[in-house]
Amino acid sequence: MADPGSHIDLGIGRFREELFEFLRIPSVSAVPELTGETRRAAVWLADHLSEAGLESEVLETRGHPVVLGSWRGAGDDAPTILIYGHYDVQPAEPLDEWTSPPFEPELRDGRIYARGAADDKGQVHMHVKALEACLAEGTLPVNVVTLFEGEEEVGSPNLVPFVKANRERLRCDAVIVSDSSMFAPGLPSILFSLRGLAYLEVRLRTAGSDLHSGTYGGAVPNPANLLAGVLAGLHDDDGRITIEGFYDDVVEWDAETRARIAELPFDEREFRQAADVEMVSGEAGYSTLERLWTRPTCDVNGLLAGYTGPGAKTVLPARAMAKVSFRLVPDQKPERVADLFRAHVRKHLPPGVEAEIVELHGGDPWRADPSGWTFEAAERALEATFGRVPVLQGEGGSIPIVSDFERELDAPVLLVGFALPGSNMHAPNEWLSNENYETGIRALVRLYHELANPRKAPDSRS
Amino acid sequence: MADPGSHIDLGIGRFREELFEFLRIPSVSAVPELTGETRRAAVWLADHLSEAGLESEVLETRGHPVVLGSWRGAGDDAPTILIYGHYDVQPAEPLDEWTSPPFEPELRDGRIYARGAADDKGQVHMHVKALEACLAEGTLPVNVVTLFEGEEEVGSPNLVPFVKANRERLRCDAVIVSDSSMFAPGLPSILFSLRGLAYLEVRLRTAGSDLHSGTYGGAVPNPANLLAGVLAGLHDDDGRITIEGFYDDVVEWDAETRARIAELPFDEREFRQAADVEMVSGEAGYSTLERLWTRPTCDVNGLLAGYTGPGAKTVLPARAMAKVSFRLVPDQKPERVADLFRAHVRKHLPPGVEAEIVELHGGDPWRADPSGWTFEAAERALEATFGRVPVLQGEGGSIPIVSDFERELDAPVLLVGFALPGSNMHAPNEWLSNENYETGIRALVRLYHELANPRKAPDSRS
Numbered sequence: 001m002a003d004p005g006s007h008i009d010l011g012i013g014r015f016r017e018e019l020f021e022f023l024r025i026p027s028v029s030a031v032p033e034l035t036g037e038t039r040r041a042a043v044w045l046a047d048h049l050s051e052a053g054l055e056s057e058v059l060e061t062r063g064h065p066v067v068l069g070s071w072r073g074a075g076d077d078a079p080t081i082l083i084y085g086h087y088d089v090q091p092a093e094p095l096d097e098w099t100s101p102p103f104e105p106e107l108r109d110g111r112i113y114a115r116g117a118a119d120d121k122g123q124v125h126m127h128v129k130a131l132e133a134c135l136a137e138g139t140l141p142v143n144v145v146t147l148f149e150g151e152e153e154v155g156s157p158n159l160v161p162f163v164k165a166n167r168e169r170l171r172c173d174a175v176i177v178s179d180s181s182m183f184a185p186g187l188p189s190i191l192f193s194l195r196g197l198a199y200l201e202v203r204l205r206t207a208g209s210d211l212h213s214g215t216y217g218g219a220v221p222n223p224a225n226l227l228a229g230v231l232a233g234l235h236d237d238d239g240r241i242t243i244e245g246f247y248d249d250v251v252e253w254d255a256e257t258r259a260r261i262a263e264l265p266f267d268e269r270e271f272r273q274a275a276d277v278e279m280v281s282g283e284a285g286y287s288t289l290e291r292l293w294t295r296p297t298c299d300v301n302g303l304l305a306g307y308t309g310p311g312a313k314t315v316l317p318a319r320a321m322a323k324v325s326f327r328l329v330p331d332q333k334p335e336r337v338a339d340l341f342r343a344h345v346r347k348h349l350p351p352g353v354e355a356e357i358v359e360l361h362g363g364d365p366w367r368a369d370p371s372g373w374t375f376e377a378a379e380r381a382l383e384a385t386f387g388r389v390p391v392l393q394g395e396g397g398s399i400p401i402v403s404d405f406e407r408e409l410d411a412p413v414l415l416v417g418f419a420l421p422g423s424n425m426h427a428p429n430e431w432l433s434n435e436n437y438e439t440g441i442r443a444l445v446r447l448y449h450e451l452a453n454p455r456k457a458p459d460s461r462s
Numbered sequence: 463m464a465d466p467g468s469h470i471d472l473g474i475g476r477f478r479e480e481l482f483e484f485l486r487i488p489s490v491s492a493v494p495e496l497t498g499e500t501r502r503a504a505v506w507l508a509d510h511l512s513e514a515g516l517e518s519e520v521l522e523t524r525g526h527p528v529v530l531g532s533w534r535g536a537g538d539d540a541p542t543i544l545i546y547g548h549y550d551v552q553p554a555e556p557l558d559e560w561t562s563p564p565f566e567p568e569l570r571d572g573r574i575y576a577r578g579a580a581d582d583k584g585q586v587h588m589h590v591k592a593l594e595a596c597l598a599e600g601t602l603p604v605n606v607v608t609l610f611e612g613e614e615e616v617g618s619p620n621l622v623p624f625v626k627a628n629r630e631r632l633r634c635d636a637v638i639v640s641d642s643s644m645f646a647p648g649l650p651s652i653l654f655s656l657r658g659l660a661y662l663e664v665r666l667r668t669a670g671s672d673l674h675s676g677t678y679g680g681a682v683p684n685p686a687n688l689l690a691g692v693l694a695g696l697h698d699d700d701g702r703i704t705i706e707g708f709y710d711d712v713v714e715w716d717a718e719t720r721a722r723i724a725e726l727p728f729d730e731r732e733f734r735q736a737a738d739v740e741m742v743s744g745e746a747g748y749s750t751l752e753r754l755w756t757r758p759t760c761d762v763n764g765l766l767a768g769y770t771g772p773g774a775k776t777v778l779p780a781r782a783m784a785k786v787s788f789r790l791v792p793d794q795k796p797e798r799v800a801d802l803f804r805a806h807v808r809k810h811l812p813p814g815v816e817a818e819i820v821e822l823h824g825g826d827p828w829r830a831d832p833s834g835w836t837f838e839a840a841e842r843a844l845e846a847t848f849g850r851v852p853v854l855q856g857e858g859g860s861i862p863i864v865s866d867f868e869r870e871l872d873a874p875v876l877l878v879g880f881a882l883p884g885s886n887m888h889a890p891n892e893w894l895s896n897e898n899y900e901t902g903i904r905a906l907v908r909l910y911h912e913l914a915n916p917r918k919a920p921d922s923r924s
Contacts, residue, residue, distance in 0.1 A: 195676060199774040208738030212888070214657060214859025217759040217789050219733075219750045221743045224762035224784075225693060232694030235687065276670030276780075277682045278814030288681045297679040300686035301777050305765035307785060312661040312823035314787060314859075315763050318738075322686075323769060325776060327679050352740035361774035397676025397776075426674065 004133035004445045011133070012438055016112070018048065019125045019437070020105040022087075023114040027121075029064055029088035029154045038064050038150050041087045045124070045148055052128055053135035054146065061158035064088060064150030068169070071135065072143045078452055080143035082172035082409065084401070085124035085179060086152035089116035090426045097428035110434050117432040118419035123178040124148055126418065126437060130444035141452030145172055152179075155361070156401055163408045174374045174451065175405045178444075180395065180417030184265060185433070188382035188390040188443070190375060191415035192257075193293055196328035196365030197398040198337040199301070202227065202345055205354040207318040210306065216316055221353055223320035224305035230348045231322060234298050238284040241298050241326075243344045249331045253294045257370075257392075261289050264391055274422060293394025297327040323360070327396060334362030363400030366413075374414040377450035382416070385443040416447065466595035466907045473595070474900055478574070480510065481587045481899070482567040484549075485576040489583075491526055491550035491616045500526050500612050503549045507586070507610055514594035516608065523620035526550060526612030530631070533597065534605045540914055542605040544634035544871065546863070547586035547641060548614035551578035552888045559890035572896050579894040581887035585640040585880060586610055588899060592906035603914030607634055614641075617823070618863055625870045636836045636913065637867045640906075642857065642879030646727060647895070650844035650852040650905070652837060653877035654719075655755055658790030658827030659860040660799040661763070664689070664807055667816040669780040672768065678778055683815055685782035686767040692810045693784060696760050700746040703760050703788075705806045711793045715756045719832075719854075723751050726853055736884060755856025759789040785822070789858060796824030825862030828875075836876040839912035844878070847905040878909065 008015075027041035028034045042058050042065045049056035049069035056069040067087065072080075092102035092115045100106040105114035112122065127146065134140035147170065149159050163170060183189040204223040211220065236242050266289055272280060282291040291297075301324065306317035326337050342357050349355055368375065370392055382390040395415075402413045418440035424430040470477075489503035490496045504520050504527045511518035511531035518531040529549065534542075554564035554577045562568040567576035574584065589608065596602035609632065611621050625632060645651040666685040673682065698704050728751055730742060744753040753759075763786065768779035788799050804819050811817055830837065832854055844852040857877075864875045880902035886892040 197676075197776070199776065206739055211737055212859065213759075213761050213763060213787060214659075214789060214857070216737055216754070217761045217787075217858060218757055219742050219744045219753040219858075220737050220739045221741070222761050224765050225697065225760075227765070228690040228693035228762065231687060231690035271681075275673055275678050275682050277668055278816075279683070279812075280681050281683045281812065281814075282681045291681040292678070295680055297675075298687075299675050299679045299684050299778055300690065300767065301675060301775060301779070302769040303686050303689070303765045303767040303782060304770040305762065307764040308766040308783070312785070312787070313763065314659070314661065316761055317763070317765075320762075320765060321770070323774070325675060325679075325774070327676060350741075350743065352743075354740075395676070396679060396681075397674065 004137045004139055005442060007133040007136050008129070008438070008441055011129070015129045015441070016437070019112070019122060022121050022125055023105040023116055024103055026103045027088050027116070027150065028091050029151050030091055035064070038088055042067050042150055045087050048128055049146060052132035054131065054144065061162055063158050066150070066162055067146070067148040069146035070144065071131070071140065074141055074143045074452070078142050079173040080145065080171065081448065081451055082170060082175045082411070083127050083144060083146045084175055084177050084405070085127065086120045086149045087124060088150040088153050089121065090119065090153050092428070094428060099429055107434060111431040112434055112437060113429060113431045115430055117430050118423040119425035119430065120152065120179045122432040122437060123418060123440070126440045127178060127444055130441045130448065133441070133445055134448060140448060142448050145170055159401060160404050160408065163404065167408060170409060172409060172411050174411050175409065175413040176447070177399070177402065177413060177415045178417050179399070180415055181419040181421055181423060182417065183391050183393045185420055186386065187265070187388060188386040189393045189417070190378050190382070190390055191395050191417070192368040192370050192392045193394040194366040194399050194402055195296070195396055196332060196334055197325060197361060197363045197400070198328060198334035198341070198359070199323070199325040199361035200338055200341060201358045201360055202230070202322045202324060203356040203358070204320045204349070205318060206352070210318045211316040213314040213316040220316070221350065222316055223353065224317050226349060226353060227305065227320040227322055230345055231300055231324070233348055239282050241296065243340050245340050246296070246337065249333065249336070250296060251330050258290065260392060261293070262287065264289065264393070289394070292396040294329060296329050296332060299325055301325050327398070328365045330365050330367045332365060334364065338362070363398045364403040366403045368412070372412050373454040374412050374451065377454055378414055378416055378447055381446035381450045382443055385439060385446055418443070466599045466601055467904065469595040469598050470591070470900070470903055473591070477591045477903070478899070481574070481584060484583050484587055485567040485578055486565055488565045489550050489578070489612065490553050491613050492553055497526070500550055504529050504612055507549050510590055511608060514590055515597035516593065516606065523624055525620050528612070528624055529608070529610040531608035532606065533593070533602065536603055536605045536914070540604050541635040542607065542633065543910065543913055544607045544609060544632060544637045544873070545589050546609050546637055546639050546867070547589065548582045548611045549586060550612040550615050551583065552581070552615050554890070556890060561891055569896060573893040574896055574899060575891060575893045577892055579892050580881035580885040581892065582614070582641045584894040584899060585902070588880065588902045589640060589906055592903045592910065595903065595907055596910060602910060604910050607632055621863060622866050622870065625866065629870060632871055634871060634873050636873050637871065637875040638909070639861070639864065639875060639877045640879050641861070642877055643881040643883055643885060644879065645853050645855045647882055648848065649727070649850060650848040651855045651879070652840050652844070652852055653857050653879070654830040654832050654854045655856040656828040656861050656864055657758070657858055658794060658796055659787060659823060659825045659862070660790060660796035660803070660821070661785070661787040661823035662800055662803060663820045663822055664692070664784045664786060665818040665820070666782045666811070667780060668814070672780045673778040675776040675778040682778070683812065684778055685815065686779050688811060688815060689767065689782040689784055692807055693762055693786070695810050696806070701744050702746070703758065705802050707802050708758070708799070711795065711798065712758060713792050720752065722854060723755070724749065726751065726855070751856070754858040756791060758791050758794060761787055763787050789860070790827045792827050792829045794827060796826065800824070825860045826865040828865045830874070834874050835916040836874050836913065839916055840876055840878055840909055843908035843912045844905055847901060847908055880905070
């Protein structure tokens with residue numbers, strides 16, 4: 001067979017120049033003034049998919065467009081792979097913390113610095129170039145659909161409707177998502193879990209308007225004190241969540257997976273330094289990685305009540321607000337957790353206090369079957385490319401679209417990413433390892449091939 | 463003797479016109495742009511003290527000036543009374559909630575509406591007119607010093623230094639303060655207690671900057687959750703404050719005073735309506751008035767952490783802040799309470815959490831001796847004027863200058879006010895009862911006379 005590797009050898013300089021061109025487009029989906037730029041990135045991407053040899057289209061949604069690509073030349077017997085990614089990026093603020101401007105990519109110390117370099121334009125581009133290499137050499141062994149959205153950084157409001165409306169065109173045997181990091185430099189990784197999310201806002205009201213703390217203090221309820229009581233009562237001394245029924249749907253992880261997690265080269269000191277915290281803490285009986293990947297959480301994300309300016313104002317607040325979110329693990333459901341939380345709050349408030357509880361965001365947790373055919377293919381491809389057996393890692397964050405894909409397309413999702421820890425996704429000075437950019441393209445070429453030759457049948461997935 | 467009453471009968475129309483002139487000057491001490499207006503109010507007041515027959519001066523401080531008046535014609539054997547008040551007012555915002563503009567006084571439904579009508583220009587003016595009436599008729603039986611400041615609404619930063627520097631000029635046998643309300647319409651009242659204040663800000667920090675709640679949630683401390691724990695732990699289920707040693711200096715009130723409080727015509731439904739709350743609450747074992755006047759409190763005045771804008775942001779805050787204040791009762795000291803609170807916070811935080819606790823404001827509690835000579839004189843004067851035995855009432859708020867006067871001048875302070883409940887001090891549509899304006903002037907004339915003829919000797923105060 002012809003060798004996509006030599007195509008990459010010859011093309012890598014041009015690839016990077018193209019990537020820089022892509023990164024120069026400030027496709028910040030959250031900023032209305034940049035809507036034109038976000039569309040420009042979509043068109044740019046569609047053009048480059050076409051140049052790579054795929055049919056491509058820019059499809060409208062109610063928000064930013066979806067870029068769809070397809071190539072079905074591998075024939076009916078070959079599996080079809082859907083590649084998902086996003087071409088929109090986070091806002092770049094605060095701009096003055098960037099060493100080089102966010103939309104003027106710079107190769108520095110082996111890193112490509114730019115907003116979107118890691119999340120996710122760089123990784124999207126790796127797929128485009130891997131596909132180009134295979135198609136240029138006539139060796140793409142799988143049918144491919146690419147689905148690149150422009151609203152991931154604003155919560156993908158139009159993606160599930162799009163998937164539902166285009167289920168036929170998106171039909172596939174597996175979904176690949178490259179929007180994550182490796183566990184450590186040189187150590188290839190496959191994600192095997194994501195936490196879900198239930199994000200709520202509690203608003204307490206005890207009076208029509210703020211009162212004078214001298215005139216009324218001690219004789220009327222204070223919603224800020226009450227809110228503190230509700231929030232403090234969410235955990236016991238072991239760091240376990242006290243909401244009745246909260247753990248009912250939590251599946252304990254198997255001993256083998258816990259053993260694999262324990263074997264990972266995790267350095268707690270480095271973790272503390274990365275988080276800039278003095279110490280770790282959390283649920284008793286679990287390691288830091290287990291706490292992050294396998295256990296649910298309850299965090300206060302925001303608090304607001306009364307007077308918060310400088311100095312003293314003797315106000316007795318009429319209202320108090322908290323944003324509270326739960327990271328969920330299989331088989332918890334955000335809707336059920338929201339209901340349990342609601343009951344908990346009501347139970348812990350005295351009568352006469354008005355409580356409004358609003359669900360702001362939710363997403364299902366997800367856990368892969370590490371013995372499935374896509375996992376095995378990815379393990380072979382990554383080991384062959386990086387020279388090391390890939391590790392399985394969890395992810396504390398949430399990518400709700402992963403469960404959505406599995407549900408809507410009835411296909412397993414494979415999460416293989418090439419960013420590195422500390423790559424400043426969502427922060428100033430985001431970067432992608434220049435070496436990983438190239439090695440990642442090679443790994444993806446191999447992955448397409450391994451997916452075409454699974455040791456297990458695609459339909460053997462559990 | 464000549465009758466100051468007929469002077470008032472004849473002059474009341476002119477008095478009110480003068481008061482309106484005084485109220486038209488926007489002497490908002492907090493607003494730097496209005497410094498000139500605040501001074502204009504001082505000069506206006508000094509001029510009117512002179513017209514009334516006192517010597518007057520506008521004396522500079524580091525901030526707004528003090529207006530000093532004096533008349534010593536009663537002779538060495540007569541007691542000297544210091545009358546304290548303030549000519550500055552609260553800001554009038556929000557302006558669009560005023561029915562008539564705040565600095566265009568209007569007599570409407572038997573009420574004088576204007577910023578400062580009740581707090582405190584109207585009550586200051588009542589003293590000036592009562593003095594004028596006595597001096598016009600040659601019947602002022604006490605020596606008088608008037609001390610009117612222009613910084614009460616900004617915390618009186620220069621008053622204690624002024625008092626210390628002018629102790630000789632301010633020497634007196636008693637201090638009268640008219641800056642408060644009667645318990646109910648037609649029911650004259652004498653204040654017999656003020657709560658003190660210890661106002662602190664707690665700032666917790668657990669990380670260098672905000673973290674992603676997915677990436678780190680469950681494995682690092684959350685300062686908002688921890689803060690909630692600290693605050694929730696400040697009260698037990700009976701509404702008692704749990705800080706160790708907090709009640710050590712709290713003096714239980716005598717049965718007689720508690721019985722007098724119980725006899726007051728207090729309507730809890732009206733209280734709830736005024737506060738616009740569904741229900742009262744507080745320390746078990748005490749009535750609402752006892753909770754307000756005789757018991758210390760701990761209220762959260764402000765809360766701030768993480769993301770407080772609309773929608774969901776999955777941030778794990780690095781910092782959390784609470785403003786917490788304690789209303790104090792005799793013999794608590796704000797400094798000691800601040801120390802106890804500091805120890806409490808530290809005790810309830812895990813290691814690795816940075817806690818900064820800042821004292822923002824403090825003031826001593828105060829309690830009068832209701833059997834003292836000034837009280838008896840006031841009781842006689844008020845009963846004779848209003849035709850009802852005055853009630854003694856406490857005040858949940860703090861007027862730190864009261865203890866300062868007692869300490870610096872070694873004279874008892876008498877608090878007799880003529881505003882009514884709901885007079886919107888510090889709020890839009892502030893008003894003073896037009897009837898009380900006139901009756902108050904008459905009551906003050908009587909008070910000066912009763913103070914000149916005490917049934918107990920001035921030095922009999924305990």
